[in-house]
Amino acid sequence: MKPIARSIRTRQLGGYVCHSCTRNLRRSRRGYATTSQPSTLEIYDVVCVGGGPAGLSLLAALRANPITSPLKVALIESQSLDPTRKFSLPSTQYSNRCSSLTPKSVGFLQDIGAWEHVKRERVCGYKGMRVWDGVSGASIDFSPEIGGAATEGGVVAYMNENLNLTRALLGRLDELGGVEVLEGEKVTGIGFGNDTSTADLSSWPVVKTSGGRELAARLLVGADGGNSPVRTFAGIDSRGWDYGRVGVVATLQMEGEGWGCEEGKIAYQRFLPTGPVACLPLPGKFCTLVWSTTPDLAAKLKALSAEDFVSMVNAAFRLSVTDLKYLHDLPSGQEEEVSWRENHTPFEREHVPMKVVGVQEGSIASFPLKLRHADSYIGQRVALVGDAAHTVHPLAGQGLNQGQGDVESLANTIAYSVEHGMDIGVRMNLERYESERYAQNNMLMGVVDKLHKLYATENQLVVGVRSLGLRAVNSLDSVKGFFMRQASGRGEKFL
Amino acid sequence: MATIPRTTPSIRSLNLLLRTAPRFAQTQYRRHTTASASGAKSSVNPEEVSHFNALASTWWDPHGSSRLLHLMNPLRHDFIRTCHASQPTPVAKEGLRYLDIGCGGGIFAESAARLGSVKSVTAVDPSPEVLAVAKAHARQDPGLAAKLTYLNVSVEGLPAPKGLQDQYDVLSLFEVIEHITHPAQFLDACTPFVKPGGWIIMSTIARTWTSWVTTKLVAEDIAGIVPRGTHDWEKYINEDELRGHFLKERGWNSPRVMGVVYVPGLGWKEISGSEKLGNYFFGIRKDE
Numbered sequence: 018m019k020p021i022a023r024s025i026r027t028r029q030l031g032g033y034v035c036h037s038c039t040r041n042l043r044r045s046r047r048g049y050a051t052t053s054q055p056s057t058l059e060i061y062d063v064v065c066v067g068g069g070p071a072g073l074s075l076l077a078a079l080r081a082n083p084i085t086s087p088l089k090v091a092l093i094e095s096q097s098l099d100p101t102r103k104f105s106l107p108s109t110q111y112s113n114r115c116s117s118l119t120p121k122s123v124g125f126l127q128d129i130g131a132w133e134h135v136k137r138e139r140v141c142g143y144k145g146m147r148v149w150d151g152v153s154g155a156s157i158d159f160s161p162e163i164g165g166a167a168t169e170g171g172v173v174a175y176m177n178e179n180l181n182l183t184r185a186l187l188g189r190l191d192e193l194g195g196v197e198v199l200e201g202e203k204v205t206g207i208g209f210g211n212d213t214s215t216a217d218l219s220s221w222p223v224v225k226t227s228g229g230r231e232l233a234a235r236l237l238v239g240a241d242g243g244n245s246p247v248r249t250f251a252g253i254d255s256r257g258w259d260y261g262r263v264g265v266v267a268t269l270q271m272e273g274e275g276w277g278c279e280e281g282k283i284a285y286q287r288f289l290p291t292g293p294v295a296c297l298p299l300p301g302k303f304c305t306l307v308w309s310t311t312p313d314l315a316a317k318l319k320a321l322s323a324e325d326f327v328s329m330v331n332a333a334f335r336l337s338v339t340d341l342k343y344l345h346d347l348p349s350g351q352e353e354e355v356s357w358r359e360n361h362t363p364f365e366r367e368h369v370p371m372k373v374v375g376v377q378e379g380s381i382a383s384f385p386l387k388l389r390h391a392d393s394y395i396g397q398r399v400a401l402v403g404d405a406a407h408t409v410h411p412l413a414g415q416g417l418n419q420g421q422g423d424v425e426s427l428a429n430t431i432a433y434s435v436e437h438g439m440d441i442g443v444r445m446n447l448e449r450y451e452s453e454r455y456a457q458n459n460m461l462m463g464v465v466d467k468l469h470k471l472y473a474t475e476n477q478l479v480v481g482v483r484s485l486g487l488r489a490v491n492s493l494d495s496v497k498g499f500f501m502r503q504a505s506g507r508g509e510k511f512l
Numbered sequence: 513m514a515t516i517p518r519t520t521p522s523i524r525s526l527n528l529l530l531r532t533a534p535r536f537a538q539t540q541y542r543r544h545t546t547a548s549a550s551g552a553k554s555s556v557n558p559e560e561v562s563h564f565n566a567l568a569s570t571w572w573d574p575h576g577s578s579r580l581l582h583l584m585n586p587l588r589h590d591f592i593r594t595c596h597a598s599q600p601t602p603v604a605k606e607g608l609r610y611l612d613i614g615c616g617g618g619i620f621a622e623s624a625a626r627l628g629s630v631k632s633v634t635a636v637d638p639s640p641e642v643l644a645v646a647k648a649h650a651r652q653d654p655g656l657a658a659k660l661t662y663l664n665v666s667v668e669g670l671p672a673p674k675g676l677q678d679q680y681d682v683l684s685l686f687e688v689i690e691h692i693t694h695p696a697q698f699l700d701a702c703t704p705f706v707k708p709g710g711w712i713i714m715s716t717i718a719r720t721w722t723s724w725v726t727t728k729l730v731a732e733d734i735a736g737i738v739p740r741g742t743h744d745w746e747k748y749i750n751e752d753e754l755r756g757h758f759l760k761e762r763g764w765n766s767p768r769v770m771g772v773v774y775v776p777g778l779g780w781k782e783i784s785g786s787e788k789l790g791n792y793f794f795g796i797r798k799d800e
Contacts, residue, residue: 060654087628212651215651215654215657216651216652216654216657217648217651217652218652218654219652220652221652235653433586435626436589437585437586437589437590437623438585438589438622438623438624438625438626438627439585439586439623439626440622440626440653443574444574445574445582
């Protein structure tokens with residue numbers, strides 16, 4: 018067969034065809050091009066849409082593994098990645114978007130060589146968790162001595178800015194090279210390829226970008242968030258509900274580095290009827306706030322002066338639910354009101370976070386809370402990871418970790434396929450990924466959802482039973498150890 | 513073609529097999545003119561060919577009757593790796609040539625052609641319908657065209673190798689030998705295609721009461737996982753028969769065997785000793 022024919026198109030060449038051949042053919046085709054830019058189909062083994070933590074981790078994992086590194090891979094990200102690459106703040110400022118990374122996720126990031134690119138001085142490992150019921154005061158303390166959940170050094174989880182992670186992943190990808198990065202290019206459409214005289218790409222997704230490029234994908238990965246265009250293309254429904262709550266985040270400064278910080282920092286979470294409020298430690302005197310509450314109250318909080326906002330945060334961990342209701346209704350002057358009420362409310366100083374003294378300017382923001390779960394994570398030549406597959410309530414700090422778990426499983430599944438000559442995009446060869454992740458994510462999401470609902474009530478009976486349960490669990494180290502291992506991603510597997 | 517030494521116990525068993533297979537005691541001449549101009553005697557059994565012609569359309573259906581073959585395919589590569597790893601001299605990391613005989617819809621042939629270590633795969637099958645399915649399917653992966661060649665021919669129809677450059681590093685016979693009427697002659701016909709130091713790799717089913725129950729009674733009659741008539745239990749060959757055949761002064765060494773069992777819900781699992789019960793892989797290396 019004479020390959021250089023008038024009809025030759027690079028779409029006939031596969032991901033396993035050497036790049037120089039593809040280039041030569043493309044060059045030879047240019048001779049026939051008209052004045053307008055020919056839209057040349059490019060063939061990739063993996064096209065990942067979305068340059069967030071999940072997408073970047075997947076690409077880093079594929080590039081770092083010698084089995085998968087020959088794959089031709091591309092990333093399409095609608096935003097410029099430059100702000101991420103250049104992310105740099107002084108040690109007195111922290112981004113308000115932080116996530117908890119379990120030791121298991123950190124282990125994966127170490128395996129793919131990304132963790133060493135993370136600015137470690139901006140990461141805070143914490144060694145204990147204190148969780149209590151805002152209505153009854155029943156509490157539960159987790160410390161690493163219980164249950165053997167922790168890694169070396171007794172860390173339960175690490176608080177880290179999302180940008181610190183994505184910056185590190187980009188750094189790792191730059192170091193590895195070999196990824197075609199299309200940044201600042203939006204996906205304008207996804208369709209299927211054609212059946213031409215030499216190849217049948219009718220089962221291959223073809224992604225068109227705003228930059229005028231067309232990428233055919235052996236495997237199209239949707240790491241493109243909650244409203245995933247890839248998921249829509251694959252015809253996979255996503256089900257769930259909105260909680261009618263928003264998460265208010267802020268970077269806070271406390272009066273000290275935290276109670277007992279010599280032995281390790283503590284994360285605090287108090288369940289209020291409006292939702293849980295959490296204070297999660299960052300390096301030094303800083304911590305990050307995640308306050309789940311109603312959209313109305315969130316709007317009121319965001320409208321307060323910095324001083325009043327700080328007082329409300331302190332109140333949220335200290336004062337009674339009744340006091341909080343009253344304070345929320347004040348248009349201003351919370352600072353004075355809270356300091357007066359604190360003097361009349363009994364609480365153990367060291368059982369709540371250290372007093373917050375300041376909020377970083379411009380760091381108060383909010384986002385809606387919801388639960389979503391895609392009906393499936395895979396389709397023919399399609400896989401979904403991270404938020405494209407599932408969105409979870411942040412109360413257990415598992416969202417990012419679930420995404421990292423997806424990526425690790427998908428990267429392993431792809432590597433197994435490559436090693437055994439299987440087409441990495443074929444649905445049957447992706448089944449392993451779905452079977453490893455779907456039920457596990459579903460269980461965790463169910464537990465988190467039930468926790469939210471259990472604590473979103475002031476019904477005396479429910480409060481009584483749940484407090485009894487919490488106190489009982491608190492006295493049983495074996496049960497606590499079980500929860501600790503689950504939370505740190507090293508738990509027993511049920512499925 | 514080599515004469516069959518009728519005195520060896522293993523070959524007696526093979527002949528016994530053939531005598532107990534009256535359904536196929538018919539002439540064994542090729543019926544496909546495309547196969548060869550020589551008119552040489554073929555190993556191909558026409559009834560088997562027509563059976564697999566009828567199966568062609570379901571070959572790549574992941575939930576069809578070939579699902580078990582799809583699931584088994586990774587183990588084939590694992591077994592070949594085990595064989596290669598056992599060599600005194602390490603196998604080349606690239607440039608390997610594979611010949612897949614009885615390739616069917618191309619499940620193994622496609623996968624072999626995707627491997628970085630493989631330079632080319634020649635895949636042959638006597639069923640034109642099945643081969644058409646294989647060719648059509650391979651077009652869905654543009655990376656295969658340069659490495660994978662399908663031929664509608666039996667092993668006797670392939671031109672005899674003129675030298676090392678025409679021989680193969682791996683000659684594979686996956687789920688083939690149990691469909692062959694004269695297995696001993698067939699294996700001898702395969703021999704010239706293997707490079708010195710190369711391997712014949714095959715998988716098949718032992719002729720035991722357990723394999724009769726699983727492949728005939730359960731798979732075909734009760735569960736209906738595979739169509740009736742897919743298997744002919746009397747033609748099954750045991751591992752010790754193969755071993756005896758190759759090691760009888762034919763220039764082969766280092767036989768290896770791996771028994772595998774399909775566990776519903778878990779897939780194919782290697783189970784030591786199970787080659788005596790049912791499905792097994794067999795590999796043997798040609799003397800250098």
